[in-house]
Amino acid sequence: TLGGSSTSYTLVSLLFSAVTLLLL
Numbered sequence: 001t002l003g004g005s006s007t008s009y010t011l012v013s014l015l016f017s018a019v020t021l022l023l024l
Helices: 002-023
Strands: none
Touching: none
């Protein structure tokens, strides 16, 4: 569903941001 995809995209974005901050 669109809602499920949106939620998954949000989770991936948060994880990517967290990893980027850790690498910095």
